[in-house]
Amino acid sequence: MIKKIQAGDTEAFDALVRKYYGIIYQFCYRRLNGDTDTAADITQDVFLKLLENIHAVRMVGKFQNYLLTIAANTCNNYFKKAKPIYTDLTTFDITDDTGSALERAIQNENMIEVRKALHTLPDYQKEVIILRFYHELKIREIAKITESNIPTAKSRLRQGLQKIKRYLEDFKGGDI
């Protein structure tokens, strides 16, 4: 597919975006604390950056990880340049309307708490947690994407998990 895009095949680009847009959008959405508009903008930047550098792409490993690396760097650059984001952590754009009103209310409350828990983490820990638990990557892959080494990635994951655990204990009243 990359070779086809390098050769100027626009259909291949169409297929590539349709295949990977969701993964990158979800990463950006969680990384940007649920800011839907900025997540969409950054997702667009990721694919356009890929196009700009497509002639230099030398594929080693999974393509998804390559895109996630660009996404992680683009998000980090965004945080360096942009003013702090004040996202309303208590609102959601989820349109899942299955289940009863009570179930939806509980689900909504849980989601708000998870988002708040993630929001308490420093960026480098949040990044690792997102890649590990939402994209199911191996530590080796996470280390590569975050441009760190394996022990550092492990340590960030452990520290992040501990913080989330403490948050969860407080949320559930210490029954974990």
Next chain:
Amino acid sequence: MKKNNEIQEWLQLYDTPAIPKGKMNELISAGQRYMDSAEFNKNSLQTILLSQLQYLPLFFWIVQVILVAIAVVLVSLSGYWKVPLHYPLTVLMVMIPLIVLVGVREVSKSNLYDMWEIEQSSRCQLVKITACRMLIVGLVDLFLVTGTLTVTSFYYQQSFIEVILYGMVPFNISCTCYLFTIMRNEKGQISYHLFVCMICITVIFSIILKQEVLFETSMIWGWSIFYFFSLVLLAKTVWDYLEHEKKIGELAWNLQ
């Protein structure tokens, strides 16, 4: 382990909204537009150089070679008749700006013949085409002028470095003046202004080079400084010229 699993399950509750289809389609359109643009279709430097080499007309090469041949013959005759050095240098002061003029016209023919719009919309950017032409023509002219100066230094038993400096300073100044003239002029008058510019350079340098004091050994440092200064000036003008080419291309797209 059990606790970690529980945390993982809890984290999985954080769902994301549906993919914004509109934004995704916008991205696909933007990407496809970019892929159709000249910026995406980057050819390697070698490809552009070879293609530009192919488009340089035979007439250009013939004129260049004839001018150099005339210069070499005149310099050789001056050497044979042992006339003072400033005579062959005056010949060179006429021939060098003329050779450069032919070269510069070839480099900027997109502007001279008002073809920049077509070249800008081709799959290669105008600025790159111009840069490649500049590289080819510049190197050829440098080679030819250096050859002529070598002949001069041979006949007059002058230091090679000195003769090179005497020739290269007018070469750099000529290039700078022509490019500057092209950037500042209306299209219809460029040819006329370039010709006037060539006459001025020729006359000014012919007068300057009649001053014998300039050819004393101690003046070599002065020439070196002047050469360096002219080189910096030329580099700046080439940069401005390429920026100018880039800007007219961008302007064309913005007006569409």
